[in-house]
Amino acid sequence: MTEAGPERSPRGHRSLPHTGDLRVEAWAPTREECVAEAVRGMVASFAELPAAAPGVTRECVVPGEDDDRLLAAVLEEVVYRMDVADELPVDVAVLPEPGGVRVRFRMAGSSAAVQTGAVPKAVALHGLRLARDSRGWACRATLDV
Numbered sequence: 001m002t003e004a005g006p007e008r009s010p011r012g013h014r015s016l017p018h019t020g021d022l023r024v025e026a027w028a029p030t031r032e033e034c035v036a037e038a039v040r041g042m043v044a045s046f047a048e049l050p051a052a053a054p055g056v057t058r059e060c061v062v063p064g065e066d067d068d069r070l071l072a073a074v075l076e077e078v079v080y081r082m083d084v085a086d087e088l089p090v091d092v093a094v095l096p097e098p099g100g101v102r103v104r105f106r107m108a109g110s111s112a113a114v115q116t117g118a119v120p121k122a123v124a125l126h127g128l129r130l131a132r133d134s135r136g137w138a139c140r141a142t143l144d145v
Helices: 031-044 067-085
Strands: 012-018 021-028 056-063 087-097 100-109 122-133 136-144
Touching (some): 031 087, 031 122, 031 136, 056 087, 067 087, 067 100
Antiparallel strands (some): 021 136, 056 100, 122 136
């Protein structure tokens, strides 16, 4: 996995155009923080949400047979909540859990968001990656839009 350059901050995310899709890359000191950054990057790729938007806390345990699948499962949880409850995460915390992670979302109604891009419909398994790098953890996911 390539790194974002020598001036890369300790944590962050970016989105990159990908043929017919969108790629999100994220990095952070820990696996769980990296997954949280990927969620933030995913949402930032298509919506602007005011930090003060009224929201509700939703929590779930997401299992993962390996780190790559864990990343996909958390991002798919966001897609599911958008589809079923019409909610978007304003903030997210990811905590270690045996066999996976515990995800705590602060969700706001989609009506609070300004749409700035194509809304993801699914997470592609091709090119999915969550792994340690020389600075901590880094991940990438391609989103079908």
